Amino acid sequence: MAQTTWWRLLAFFVLMVTKAQTTENTSRCKMYNDSDRKVLSVLEPLTNQNFTVTTKNGEEEYTYVFQVCGDADGVKDAGVVQKSKGNTVIVIGNYSVTEAFKGSDWVLLIYQGGEKYHEHCSKGSRKAMIMISCDRTKAAGPLSVVLEDRERNTDCFYLFEMDSSVVCPLIESKLSTGSILLIVCFSCLAVYLIGGFLYQRLIVGAKGFEQFPNYGFWSEIGNLSADGCDFVCRSRGSREEPPTYRGVSTEPLEEPEERDDHLLPM
Known part of the structure; x- marks a missing residue:
């Protein structure tokens, strides 16, 4: 608690000194x-x-x-x-x-x-x-x-x-919500790529494409997307529909067994 109080007093002192300096001449x-x-x-x-x-x-x-x-x-x-x-x-x-x-x-x-x-x-x-x-x-x-x-x-x-x-009056920002979100997303992406690249190169010691952050995951993203599309959009069962004409069964008819007992020697 005492340490927190000292930090607050120090911040207040710095703020007052800065304010005094900014209006010292006027x-x-x-x-x-x-x-x-x-x-x-x-x-x-x-x-x-x-x-x-x-x-x-x-x-x-x-x-x-x-x-x-x-x-x-x-x-x-x-x-x-x-x-x-x-x-x-x-x-x-x-x-x-x-x-x-x-x-x-x-x-x-x-x-x-x-x-x-x-x-x-x-x-x-x-x-x-x-x-x-x-x-x-x-x-x-x-x-x-x-x-x-x-x-x-x-x-x-x-x-x-x-x-x-x-x-001159300050110019107010006229960025829309969508523009702000795009800026935030691109900033996060840049931090991810640059930070990941430095980590892979300096800490892990990776070379070549292995320096790309999460290279294993991104190299398989195409296959994973295809598997997901196949799972959602394609049927796993048989495509043959059972016929409904006069109740004919779809099971294959058994062919009569050929008997060749008469060929055996008596």
Whole structure:
């Protein structure tokens, strides 16, 4: 009983450590609502990666760097940063102030608390919104800039977009019952043949056709099938039917005995 208890405790410990490791990186995001943290667990495979995009507007050129719950371009607490030609870095949004929303095939990640505008948006804080959509052909990226909405009085934002297969819904198996049974049967047959072959060759030391499992039985399967068919489908009795005409007997008539006593010498 004590041994069983120890095994259960060990299994529980391993499960908890594995679960902690699978959400270790996304746990660095500080959420408004901890109940939405399970949305971030979907994005765990995208962590520890910088996604970049460069845009040009006339003579102006900007490079945006995005990271999931990590320091974008090495800037502490910054989820999205903007870099200009003069290496001026502006924090667009912090992962220390994060929101996440999930749909059937998309995740919207929002970083708030960026640097304040100098002239636009009533000098409010910048905000980054990253829409991650399902694309089964792409592991992640590329990142693209959709727009920068800074002409409103409040709540201005940058909108980014990228594709990834990690947000795609799981494809449910559509195998029928018959297909599943066939797969199980072929799997069992493969195990029987391979296991039997290895046993006959390595343990028994058989050679040639004798390596085939139960070779004696399978070599006689044709004869056994024929015997079974003969037993079931064929009659073992006489095929001659007794005649019913006027009650004539089927027994052979006895021929009169030839007497040759008169040939004997007297």
